[in-house]
Amino acid sequence: MKKRKSIIVKLTAALVFIVCIFSIVASPMSIAYKAQASSKPTDSKVQSYEERIAQLKKDQKAYEQQIKEAKASAASYQKQKEYLDKQIAAISEEIQLSNDLIIEYNNALIEKENEIANKQTEYDTRMQNFKARLRTSYEEGSMGYLTMLFSSKSLSGFLTSIERMTNMLNYDKRMMKELNDQKADLTESKDALEKIKADQQAVLASLQESEKTLEEKLAEVQKLYDDTKKNQQEREKMLAEAKKAEEKATKELDAYLEELAKKHSGVYEGGAFSWPLPKSENKITSKYGWRTYNIWGTTVTDYHRGIDISCVTGTPVYAAASGKVEISGWNDSYGYYVLINHGSGYTTLYAHNSQLLVKQGQWVDRGTMISKSGSTGNSSGPHLHLEISLNGKLLNPLEGGILSHPALKYYC
Ligand SMILES: [Zn+2]
Secondary structure (H helix, E strand, C coil): CHHHHHHHHHHHHHHHHHHHHHHHHHHHHHHHHHHHHHCCCCCHHHHHHHHHHHHHHHHHHHHHHHHHHHHHHHHHHHHHHHHHHHHHHHHHHHHHHHHHHHHHHHHHHHHHHHHHHHHHHHHHHHHHHHHHHHHHHHHHHHHHHHHHHHHCCCHHHHHHHHHHHHHHHHHHHHHHHHHHHHHHHHHHHHHHHHHHHHHHHHHHHHHHHHHHHHHHHHHHHHHHHHHHHHHHHHHHHHHHHHHHHHHHHHHHHHHHHHHHHHHHCCCCCCCCECCCCCCCCCEEEECCEEEEEEECCEEEEEEECCEEEECCCCCEEECCCCEEEEEEEEECCCEEEEEEEEECCEEEEEEEECEECCCCCCEECCCCEEEECECCCCCCCCEEEEEEEECCEEECCCCCCCECCCCCEECC
């Protein structure tokens, strides 16, 4: 039981140790990340340029996406067009065939009609002959028979003559019936042809209707294709314009930054550096120069490169004068620190911060909040370590009126 308890104590201690290590390792990283995320240019003109450039980049991305989509749509419409074109070509061929068939049927009909007409003429001629023969035999009447009778050498000869006459008339009648039958057959086959032709005409009409529908569909797709292409071209134009505008804005920003750099570089504006903390933070815990102090139970003597001003973690730290941020980063001694070049050989350094609010290369005005104080690096408690140098040589910030400051309290 006792053994088990001691294991639990050991495990808890190990866990606490891991959590502590993790927080020590993790917290500077999270601070660094925050510093990066919150570092924004302080110059409003630079900011407005950067916002404009960002917007133009965003626009370009959107246009590129729209162009991509338009191209995909156009390709799809193109495929539809090709498909419809093929269908129309096929149906046109069918229409051509159907037309040819109808022409053939027409020719066949004309032929049939001619045959019928010929048959009719033949029939009519035979009818006329028959009628003429009948008329002759009746008109001549008994005279004819009498003549035939008298001219016949015998009764049997007379009867033979009558029989021959009758046979001729019967033959005429038979022939006419035959002709009539043939004509009826022809008419029947003509009617059948007419029906086939009518069916083919119906097929043709339906094909033409389909062709019309397909052509309408094609016109619709063509319009969609044209609209999409037009849209694509417009977006391409807008993309080109946005690119141009971005290039222009970038050039203008570069020129403005150069102008700013010229304005700020090499010229220290003069006058005292301003107090880098709120005026209420006025407690000096370590002066500039040689000092002996106790840290973590050890007595240390060193040359203090600046002054320490006590302040709670998170207190805003302000640029003591305008200048260019030369360094905004980490150093094992300084922790998170900022070094500003003010021109004319002057630099100021702000150490042990908990959070950095500016980035390297950025221009800051006097009084710009550059960081938040803390106790990072070689520090025994939250304070701001301030250094001022001229041409690389450290200056005592509290001598010669170099730093304007509130009434100070000394704890050292
Ligand atoms: Zn210090």
